Amino acid sequence: MKDKKIRIVDTTMRDGSHAVRHQFSKEDIANISSSLDRSKVYAIEVSHGDGLAGSSIQYGYSKLSDEERLKEANKKIENSKIAVLLLPGIGTKEDLLMAINNGAKIARIATHVTEADISEQHISMAKDMGLEVMTFLMLAHMVTPEKVLEQAKLMESYGADVIYVVDSAGAMVPDQVKARVEILKSNIGPEVGFHAHNNLGLAIGNTIAAVKEGATVVDGTLAGLGAGAGNAQTEVLVAVLKKIGFETGVDLYAAVDAAEQVIRPLMKRPQVIDASSLMMGYAGVYSSFLLHTYKAAESFEVDARDILIELGKRKVVGGQEDMIVDVACEISKRKKA
Numbered sequence: 383m384k385d386k387k388i389r390i391v392d393t394t395m396r397d398g399s400h401a402v403r404h405q406f407s408k409e410d411i412a413n414i415s416s417s418l419d420r421s422k423v424y425a426i427e428v429s430h431g432d433g434l435a436g437s438s439i440q441y442g443y444s445k446l447s448d449e450e451r452l453k454e455a456n457k458k459i460e461n462s463k464i465a466v467l468l469l470p471g472i473g474t475k476e477d478l479l480m481a482i483n484n485g486a487k488i489a490r491i492a493t494h495v496t497e498a499d500i501s502e503q504h505i506s507m508a509k510d511m512g513l514e515v516m517t518f519l520m521l522a523h524m525v526t527p528e529k530v531l532e533q534a535k536l537m538e539s540y541g542a543d544v545i546y547v548v549d550s551a552g553a554m555v556p557d558q559v560k561a562r563v564e565i566l567k568s569n570i571g572p573e574v575g576f577h578a579h580n581n582l583g584l585a586i587g588n589t590i591a592a593v594k595e596g597a598t599v600v601d602g603t604l605a606g607l608g609a610g611a612g613n614a615q616t617e618v619l620v621a622v623l624k625k626i627g628f629e630t631g632v633d634l635y636a637a638v639d640a641a642e643q644v645i646r647p648l649m650k651r652p653q654v655i656d657a658s659s660l661m662m663g664y665a666g667v668y669s670s671f672l673l674h675t676y677k678a679a680e681s682f683e684v685d686a687r688d689i690l691i692e693l694g695k696r697k698v699v700g701g702q703e704d705m706i707v708d709v710a711c712e713i714s715k716r717k718k719a
Contacts, residue, residue, distance in 0.1 A: 390632055404437065423462050468508075471701070489513045490516045496529070514543050534566050583611075588614075
């Protein structure tokens, strides 16, 4: 029998940051934090879209510093826990200490699905600091379930409390999700989590598939705000899980109100599966590449879909955003040749 208690982590203020080019204001952070706290989600993730210290020319500069975001959120959050994302090579020990001083209780350490070994010191450090540690194996569609398990065992050995299968590109279908979650659930001790993107329209379906295979921690964003075509919608996820008999402890009405009254007015564009988002899921390209791709396509006067398909062929991963411009330039030159 699968566990009927599911913890929901809302990542509107982290993954949703991509969709607004990391320009959340202090007022936005205060309003989102207050509304999410009223819904009583288990945790609220507060970071630049690419984690602590992500504000840069590579990933996009944010309106607020990490410390400003966390200070504002910490004033408003009482029921939920504050979580932060940290990518080894970007975030540092000092960033994590700053986050703890501003209310963080959970560290989410993320690596590419084949690079779990670079997370050892970060996981150990976060555990030593007394944090709950959730780890991410990003772009999990790129490797076999057996490879995901191999990498998850490394994170388990380093002390992870929860290990996530992460569909960073929104590229997986339910059977692929089931295979990856099931092999982890059967072979590791930590809880299994799942993080979805909606580029193929499967974020909710894939998350439900994960839960039915034993995942007990899952992510969502209000109104689906997020990279690419967005994420599993927190309010929809709460409703669906309730309908099929799972307990989340989340106030559905409060989550719906937060999405409708706070997030939708902030959205820069409809969170839909447009041509580029679909191609992103189809090609298996990191969802946060979308707005960067639009910009490059416009600058070089090429089709964004062509850029995404080429990036997929090259199996680019998070941190290789500079490749978007290179690819756009190459396509432009071929067109003019």
